[in-house]
Amino acid sequence: MADELPKAYDPHDVEDRSYKKWEEKGYFHASSNPNKKPYSIVIPPPNITGILHMGHALNDTIQDILVRFKRMQDFETEWMPGTDHAGIATQNVVERKLAKEGKKRHDLGREKFVEEVWKWREEYGSTIIRQLKKLGASCDWQRTRFTMDEGLSDSVLEVFVRLYEKGLIYRGNYIINWCPRCQTALSDEESQHKDLDGMLYYIKYPVKGPGARGQGPDEEFIVVATTRPETMLGDVAVAINPKDKRYKGLKDKKVILPILERELKVIEDTMVDLKFGTGALKVTPAHDPVDFGLSLKHGLEQINIMNDDATINANGGDYEGMDRFEAREAILVELKERGLFVKSEAHRHAVGHCYRCHTVVEPRLSPQWFVKMKPLAEPAIKAVEDGRIKFYPERWTKVYLDWMYNIRDWCISRQIWWGHRLPVYYCKQCVAGAGSRGQGPGASKDDWKTGVIVAKTKPEKCPKCGSTDIEQDPDVLDTWFSSWLWPFSTFGWPNKTEELKYFYPTNALVTAQEIIFFWVARMIMAGMEFMGDIPFKDVYIHGTVRDITGTKMSKSLGNVIDPLDMIKKYGTDALRFSIISITAQGQDVFLSEGKFELGRNFANKIWNASRFILMNLKPEDIRVDLCEFFKKEDLSFPDRWILSRFYSTLGYVGKCLDEYKFNEAANSIYEFFWHEFCDWYIEMVKLSITEKRTQVILYKILEKSLRMLHPFMPFVTEEIWQKLPRERSGGDDSIMVQPWPHLQSQMISGDTEAKMQHMIEIVTAIRNIRSVWNIDPKTTINAILNIHKPEDEKILSDVADIIRKLSRVSDIKIGKFPKPKSSAVSVVRDIEVYVPLEGLIDFEKEKARIKKEEARIDKEIASITSRLSDENFTSKAPEEIVKKQSDYKEELVLQIQKLRDNLKNLDK
């Protein structure tokens, strides 16, 4: 007898134990092993403020399946984990924590504050990493990286300096997205557009000159339309389209800005839309990107009217100090009082929101640092166009390329304290000497560089003037400016390390679509620029996890299903298997708690089937080589069938995993293991369970199935595998380092599979009769199989006992027999199944049943007949299709004849 499994399956009992063991044995760690091929993937570094959610559970399960699969295929498998420092998010978290203590970051000062963040990070920043272990993630924890680590920080500085020296980093005064709550600039990607129902306000601006406001009854106005009336405080002009006949002659006049009574120019520009609003555009260069462009073109002043927190500044006259939205209302009131308000109409438009705190973003003129993206994009575009990098599903290729073709410069400076500080230093003396020239794009080309020193470390003195009065730029870099280096900075770049050489380029990147622009595209650009090579070969984009109503799961909506709760309730394997099996490639996932029962039930099934096999296994019988055994032994028909089905499944699973079709892989294993192995094979061989051939096949199929299942359900497979008798001694004692089963194609037989299908249909037919006639399972029945092909007799006689057992028939006759009196009839292909039911049969009921069947077949015959009589079909369709059709028709005709005969003879 082999070891026994406990009767009840308790997932939690096995999880921690196995994980600890794997980790201790060092199975997760990979080194630059020259005798093996590398397979590496890097984790999409989760934000350190984050906790594990279903999106991670899906993402990391997929990666773990890939990694475990490749590891079993004898690759040197590196899965690099880590976290990013999430500048804005983390700073917000720590600021909130300080606020509870009644403190603000400015009370602490920069240095102390950053210390606080580090302290927070020590305490909470690795929560998500610990949670990953609960998922069973087989990451190489020894290499865990953090974007603020010394090595990674060094690569950030290196990259900044290189790009600066190449002329790809510049500082300039441009319109950027400003979050008034976080009080920092954001990149375009960090400003998320959301459609809002707003208003479009029509406002009169008086035209200066005779008849202008206050000058008499015939005062003249120009009406402008705006969604943000408060920005009028920064207006410097009114723009019209030169083709607009309505405003002819207005060009040479001046307009008075109400409230501030500033004189505004009227400018003409073709980019003004004649159809929008009144065709007159108020120009606010410091608070609108379009207007900013106009100001450069027409040489207009740029007036910033807001403070960092989006209150109105001194340029706003009486409105100074007021919040932007209060100011909007107040200005509208004043305009109405003055009779300058015309009307408002509902207007739906997209408004940018901060991706961290969802505050409405304020477009604002501000001096920031940028990366010139076009030159970086070119090689990254090529790498995808020529197929060196492939997206799965393929449609994301287009999304990526469209964005890359239209790429815009990247604002990388952030006005926060947590992050990599810009390696930019200012010589105060040189800056002072340059006066105000350094500011803005209005200055000549390189003026902004005056006094700017870019270096990895703080220079002792200014290389120009020798002054030691040097200050570092207070800004820090966008978090993505470190994340985009992840595939190589984590392997030690800029040092030419052995592991960098061995593992780069990595093989696959698994991530969600939200992050294609933020991260994937930029990593490709960085890889091409700094490594001269792609960072990964395949990009697999999985779907978004949503709740059952289709909304994205988020904490604020309260619709989250916490993966850790599910693990507690159902077990890790159940969570993994469930989420994988319901996620079709690249499709969004709609989750509800009940869906996890699927995986739990499957894990339970695996457990019980294994327990049954172990209870019956004689370890001394199973030590054989399957290939030899297969050749030599006279295996039974079910044995050959289950081997064929196993290897068919194995081949399909391997193919699916190579193509990133995880759900299909999972579902075919489920189907095989449960509905073929358990429901049929195990049931069939209960009769011969003590025989050696059954022992061998049961054991081999179970053991190999466990290996095939391991990437999906690591814990339950490990636990059972540990209890299996060993075929040989020695070697590593864990399923996770066993080889992936070798595909034995010679054991796959379509013919065997078809024959078994036939037998299954016969058993089902008898069961059906039993069920229809409501016959108690304990009541004995007999069956007669009236066969027409002589070869069927041998095949069916060999499995007669099995048919008897599975259909609970006590006596079975196989051969040419007439229909016995009072029997129920079923036709399975060309075989008639008779079940004599003396005294039990209600002839009318049986007739009705047969008639129903007859009608179904009749309909089918009609449709096939019409197809076959169509000359176009017989001449143009492939021969095999035509033959199949006519064979099938013959079979159906035979069936219907038999049914009719039986119908006639029913009472005899």
Add this chain to the structure above:
RNA sequence: GGGCACUUAGCUCAGUUGGUUAGAGCGCAUGCCUCACAUGCAUGAGGUCAGAGGUUCAAUUCCUCUAGUGCCCACCA
């Protein structure tokens, strides 16, 4: 405004390069505590594959249009 997906059983979804009788899980009905498993076993009911047109011998599958749903991108103030 541009782009992408989706619409198949009561529900949630699969469906391999067009090819016999379109599948699963859950739910439902009926019968079973059969000595691995009631987190189970058996049997069954349930579908004009969103609608219209086209290509083809053949369309759930390919193309076009329509309707509905969802997502992404976008400087019409």
